[in-house]
Amino acid sequence: MNYVFHLIVMLAIYFILVSSTNLLVGMTNLLSMGQAAFYGISAYLSVLALNVLHLPLIVSLVFVMFLTGVFSLFVSLPARGLKGDYFILATLGFQLIVYTVLYNWVPVTRGPYGIPGIQSPKFLGLVEISGLFPYVVFSLMLGFITWFCINRLIKSPFGRNLKGIRDNELSLKSLGRNTDRIKIEVFFISSLFIALAGFLYATYISYIDPTSFNLDESIFILTALMIGGTGGIKGSVYGALFVILLPELLRFVGLPDSIAANLRQIIYGLAIIILMRFFPKGLAGEQELK
Amino acid sequence: MLLQFLINGLIIGSIYSLVSLGFALVYNTTKIFHIAYAVLYMFSPYMLMSFYKELGWPLLLSFIIAVLITTLLSFLVDRVVYRPLSDKSNNIVLVSSLGVMIVLINLIAMFYGNETKVIKSGISQTLEIGHIIITYSQLTQFIVSLVICIIFLLVLKFTRFGIETRALRDDPELCMIFGRNIHKTRSLLFILSGAFVAIGSNLVALDVGMDPYVGMPMFLNAMVALIIGGVGRFEAPILGGFIIGILQALTVWLFSSRWEDAIVFLLLIVFLLVRPQGIMGEKGRQV
Numbered sequence A: 001m002n003y004v005f006h007l008i009v010m011l012a013i014y015f016i017l018v019s020s021t022n023l024l025v026g027m028t029n030l031l032s033m034g035q036a037a038f039y040g041i042s043a044y045l046s047v048l049a050l051n052v053l054h055l056p057l058i059v060s061l062v063f064v065m066f067l068t069g070v071f072s073l074f075v076s077l078p079a080r081g082l083k084g085d086y087f088i089l090a091t092l093g094f095q096l097i098v099y100t101v102l103y104n105w106v107p108v109t110r111g112p113y114g115i116p117g118i119q120s121p122k123f124l125g126l127v128e129i130s131g132l133f134p135y136v137v138f139s140l141m142l143g144f145i146t147w148f149c150i151n152r153l154i155k156s157p158f159g160r161n162l163k164g165i166r167d168n169e170l171s172l173k174s175l176g177r178n179t180d181r182i183k184i185e186v187f188f189i190s191s192l193f194i195a196l197a198g199f200l201y202a203t204y205i206s207y208i209d210p211t212s213f214n215l216d217e218s219i220f221i222l223t224a225l226m227i228g229g230t231g232g233i234k235g236s237v238y239g240a241l242f243v244i245l246l247p248e249l250l251r252f253v254g255l256p257d258s259i260a261a262n263l264r265q266i267i268y269g270l271a272i273i274i275l276m277r278f279f280p281k282g283l284a285g286e287q288e289l290k
Numbered sequence B: 001m002l003l004q005f006l007i008n009g010l011i012i013g014s015i016y017s018l019v020s021l022g023f024a025l026v027y028n029t030t031k032i033f034h035i036a037y038a039v040l041y042m043f044s045p046y047m048l049m050s051f052y053k054e055l056g057w058p059l060l061l062s063f064i065i066a067v068l069i070t071t072l073l074s075f076l077v078d079r080v081v082y083r084p085l086s087d088k089s090n091n092i093v094l095v096s097s098l099g100v101m102i103v104l105i106n107l108i109a110m111f112y113g114n115e116t117k118v119i120k121s122g123i124s125q126t127l128e129i130g131h132i133i134i135t136y137s138q139l140t141q142f143i144v145s146l147v148i149c150i151i152f153l154l155v156l157k158f159t160r161f162g163i164e165t166r167a168l169r170d171d172p173e174l175c176m177i178f179g180r181n182i183h184k185t186r187s188l189l190f191i192l193s194g195a196f197v198a199i200g201s202n203l204v205a206l207d208v209g210m211d212p213y214v215g216m217p218m219f220l221n222a223m224v225a226l227i228i229g230g231v232g233r234f235e236a237p238i239l240g241g242f243i244i245g246i247l248q249a250l251t252v253w254l255f256s257s258r259w260e261d262a263i264v265f266l267l268l269i270v271f272l273l274v275r276p277q278g279i280m281g282e283k284g285r286q287v
Helices: A002-028 A035-052 A057-079 A084-104 A132-155 A157-174 A179-205 A215-228 A233-253 A257-278 B002-030 B037-054 B059-085 B090-112 B136-158 B160-170 B172-177 B182-208 B215-229 B236-254 B257-274
Strands: B126-129 B132-135
Touching: A002 A035, A002 A132, A002 A157, A002 A179, A002 A215, A002 A233, A035 A057, A035 A084, A035 A179, A035 A215, A057 A084, A057 A179, A057 B257, A084 A215, A084 B090, A084 B215, A084 B257, A132 A157, A132 A179, A132 A233, A157 A179, A215 A233, A215 A257, A215 B090, A233 A257, A257 B059, A257 B090, B002 B037, B002 B132, B002 B136, B002 B160, B002 B182, B002 B215, B002 B236, B037 B059, B037 B090, B037 B182, B037 B215, B059 B090, B059 B182, B126 B136, B132 B136, B136 B160, B136 B182, B160 B172, B160 B182, B172 B182, B215 B236, B215 B257, B236 B257
Parallel strands: none
Antiparallel strands: B126 B132
């Protein structure tokens, strides 16, 4: 049973990561390769909020979300006008810089040693969230909040603006929309949700180190999104399910551990090559990547 | 001391130039964000190691075979993965390229293991000029890279293939209208690009060894070299490669080698903001 609980928490974390990436990649056609950087920043900020400042749960959530949002401005302000590959490179650059800083700024982040013993947050200062079951409840709660908000956002007028940028930015500009501003806003919103995932991850695992937030993680999130499909929220659910449950299925096949990790990655890789070739919409996407 | 760092920078810069030129061959003509190029860089030394160390073939023969196999792989990636997607958007091609990268990295890690491998052990001989020390493998890297870059630029300028390459860069559609077989040129470019990256990476691996993850940092340096040099020109990545090599050497001299990657990307972001067309590029109208 504990095993299933653990899977549910991980599913919630990856659903949040994938669906907030969908806001950028699927809705606005901003192919960001720096999602793991925000994930990492928010995880380290959670440590700051809980272990150093000893903030209560709600306050530290707001603190982490807001600051991660502010960090998103470091990407969105310089990159808002860049097109295509240049935009991808700028986000890639951000990802690498953040990783290098997390890894090498030892006095603050403890670098490669990582930070152990992250305190569990206290709900309203009374109920401590620790142990598996409370985390299942907590992560499902955050997962549903994300699902609800992003689903509403996609269907709102703001969501239509995003689709407008994806489909034809020039026309949207000619209709008097400030597309640069919209891009900055969607980056901000996306990193708000990513901060939820970072907070969940940091407090649930209670140990973080920079290698969980490197470029491979960004690519992994993107892979999950591509497998699930971009555009709607359903694709994000399917993507997260696929990447979390496939390794567990392979585990039952009984492969030796040394091969299993690589084999899993190979299956992900083949899956996106084949999907992009024959079903570019992914498993449940509404729109193929532009 | 500074001079020694500068010379090291020039030597590693020559490798960046070669690798970046190989990438530019593909990127300038097809506009594919060819991330799988990073794996080609990692793949070739493993082939070299298999033939040289495990089968015990002579070094030069193993080197050539490794280059040929990588070339074939580069051709196949284009033929099997990229070409069927030619009517799709660039982002879809990029994601497929990511898929190729994931598959190949893990195949190599599965068969050869994750740890660092060395091809040639022992200390290589050095050349001392005054206070400056250069190893013979460094010297080989520098000379081979430079010679290949120069020969390619001459080929580009004076041969029929060079003209077709430049035509493909300028307007693929018009090439087709004039009855040129652009698929053939494109395949040739992928083959050449595979050869360039294989030669560069084999030379580096003979010097310092390799692991399955060496490709990405090198790919990013090559990409940045291309951007700051100027996309669309074939001389530009060579200039960019040397700039990055020297910049990294200066970073090591002033701070520490830990900040090498960060400084390169800082440079990239500055360029994207101030001069997105690169040093040698011309300012085009963005649509």
